[in-house]
Amino acid sequence: MDTGVDRLMLLVILSNLALLVAPRLGRAISLMALQGIFLGLLAIVAHSGTLTVRALVIGAAGFLVRGALFPLLLRRAAAQAGVVRDFRPLLGYVASALMGIVMLGGAMALGERLPLHLPEASKMILPASLFTIFTGLFLIVARRKALTQCLGYLVFENGIYGFGVATVAEVPALIELGALLDVLVAVLVMGIAAYRITEEFDHMDTVELTRLRG
Amino acid sequence: MGVLIALWAALVLPILGALLALPLRRPRSILRAGLGVALASCAVDVYLAVDAWRAGSVTAAGGWLYLDALSALHLGLLALVCGSSSLFALVYLGDEVRRDHLSARQARVFASLWCAALAAMTLLLVSNNLGLMWVGMETTTMATAFLIAIHVSRESLEAMWKYVLICSVGVGFAFMGTLLVAAAATSSLSPGSSLLWTNLVASAGLLDPRLMRAAVVFLLVGYGTKAGLAPMHNWLPDAHSQAPAPVSALFSGFMLNAALYCILRVLRIADAVPLCRGWSQSLLLGFGLLSLVIGAAFVMFQRDAKRLLAYCSVEHMGLIAIGFGLGGLGTFAALFHSLNHALAKTLAFFSVGRLGQSCGSHSIADMSGSVRVSPLWAAGLLAGMLALMGAAPSACFISELQILQAAFHRASAVAFVVLLLALAVAFVGMLRHALRLAWGRSARSTEEGEVPRRPYSSIERLLVAVPLALLIGLGLWLPAPLAHLIGAAANIVDGPRHASVVMIEQRDRPASASAEADPCRADDGPPVLVRGASVAPGEVHP
């Protein structure tokens, strides 16, 4: 736990724990934006010593898109739909915190077993990214509102981004930007879908979407 | 040279079509423009497929695009499914326009997204870079999302939401798997080329086996979600049943196969890595068995016709995955079954769509006794469903029999018994529904809401006759060129493992093909054995 990158990853872990228990959508969106900023920093700092233009561009793109654009889109969608908080989530505060600790333990264990020789900067990048991925999946599964599920997907993508930094030194820039673009389109699609759902159903409680069965 | 032009045309033409459809005003012209360009693009795809197969393999864009027999087969499949679905969409949506159920805005959304999806799927099939393949898959998911909810309703929105969420997460997993493949290759390949499929296959012996195993798991789960393999299939019945019929046909007919194509590419790499050999195939076999069982079980008690066909897709995708998991004769049979399933499923979806338009709803109760409503499409539905359940003499019977043969020789006894039982259950379930749909008593009263039937257009007759003829024809006689193409594709999938399935005639390959050495043959022995001009289906031996 000595290097700066280690502490950055600890901040990411704490932000995930905060996301798991945050009751209000606005706070959760801010936390996700913060995570995006941390991960953008990570992309620049992780391969220290080889600060290439490419790393800067991708890091900056990550910053802007994940730290600013996605929260903006999500906030707009939330304002349009009038969603403030996720009432009666499927797992409450204490249960979510407990699950968070279990997932953190799992992420640490899994991170040890994957033989990735890359992150000389820090041994914490992989576990922190895996934890972010698990947090995103948990939010998708254990929350009711459509927009919270969209938020969970964005956190999941944050984790995959960190995972990418931890596993591969150089994914071709085209692929990285393509992935970013695809996530952007996914957010737009989800935002529009959530809006349509709210219009049609007068709420966006996905637990109530049960007309198709069997 | 012509091949390269065709390649770029196949990628660019649909995008142009999407852009062309946007500024037009009237729904009918929008549909004609968009779908017309899609048809033209499908024609280009056929030309590209034939040319690529004749050339052996085609590389372009600095190694990022690559075509071999496997891509050619799937390009042909894409052209077949998308072409017939585009024709059907002209008829189906044309009818909706005539009844004022489709606004100009909806038509624009449909046409542009249809062409975008076609472009994305073509990109997926021709890419050599695993990352680019992933981009194509993700783009396909996003482009088809709104196609499901063209007609906004509670059910379609629910289906669309489930589709977007589940498939996005699945594709995210696939991205993680792609990253792990690149990580496995860092020690042996330079970063710029570490995701190129040809390089990965050639240097498979140097890949880190533990990372490859992790990668295979993630990729199977990720792309398996898009392929509708259980237990990740939950989005499939909803999405395929709520989408309009042409979209459902495209989904079931080709998109699921596209996801399996991605899995095949990965499995080919994993198969050449020591310690992964055989393990990935067993995993795929497991997924396939599970999908087959679940699909067959759920088919029994369906009440909605399109949902029934959707679960049937799950079942057949499971069957195809089992075939790939078995290898050897199983691979050949699985590829053949992809073709047959596409033919039968598109026919079935077309029929259900048209009959649904006539009857006003898609529930089986309402659509029973369809021969009295619309004999042509009822015949199409009955024939499609009979083919799907594997009745002779359709081609599906032959391919299913071959998969059973492969399972008998290679799979465990338990797996074989499960396979047989599942197929039997599916048969009973489908037959029950098929007979009821064709001749049963309808739940709706025959007096009201009876839309006077227009005489069938020639396109409609064509859309029923051609798949039917192909299904029965292929069941009786598999033409040599097709057998060779499928055999070559099977060889690519199996790699050095079972290089003796069906051998390809080497005589008519131009010499230029050997310059771009087919990496799959890098470590094979002398290639080949020549078979006769026409191969009867039963004579393909492992």
Place this chain on the structure above:
Amino acid sequence: MTLAAILNLTLAFLLAPLLAGVIARVKARVAGRRGQPLLQGYCDLLRLLRKGVVYSDTTTWIFRACPIVVLATAVTAVFLLPMGGEPAPVSFAADFVLLAYLLGLGRFFLISAALDTGSSFEGMGASRETFFATLAEPTFLLGVAALARKTGGLSLSTVLPAASPLAPEVGLIVLAFSIVLLCENARIPFDDPTTHLELTMVHEVMILDHSGPDLGLLLYASHLKLWLWSALVAGLATSPLVAPIWLRPVIAVAGTLVVAVGVGLVEALVPRLRLMRVPHLLATAAALAAVALILVVR
């Protein structure tokens, strides 16, 4: 027992009531008042010791034994406390378990006495106190386990001086322990020690029926507990400071007083939590301690 240990003990027993005065003074100052004298705690104790005692007819020997047991456990617990880098007068491997159980024993008797009175208010306080303790004790044990793993020692006396808060894990543990301090000592945001409404009390309502010297003993025991926890947190926070041997007790006492000032500030600035939110805050503390443990065990 070394001279320094005896000095630490004497300071603890003498200065414990001062902390309550400090907290009350800080609270008052922040609110713009002058506040009670710093030595008010001592005056309160002397006053209570001089008074007579009243026992209810419904109580049994448990009620009479409670203050004695509580004081005894608190005093014994102070013997286990290391201060200023000096080992505690009594220290052995896993002595923190004894510490936790001593405090638990005191709490058990407090709760039993509260139930013994047969009054519904005190029963309510007892149930709340049990509830909080269920969530707070594991946090303490998790935190100490993490510290023990990190420093390699098994006794509080070896663990506390060796754990530097500059490491992020220890920082997390300090945060978690601060929250547990507030909970164990019935401070805001868990419980308001100055409230007069029985429905909102937790700790105060349990000792509602005690009077005179009994109440004095219980009050002194709570002062000792506050000193114990504050010294723990201060010891963790100041462990990297290296000082000559005569300065160390001074630093320890100063640290403890600073913690008390911190508690006073929290009391003045933070509102009391709704009862339903209390588990949330304790779960947060437990989560922080668990994260620290996971990071250390990795």
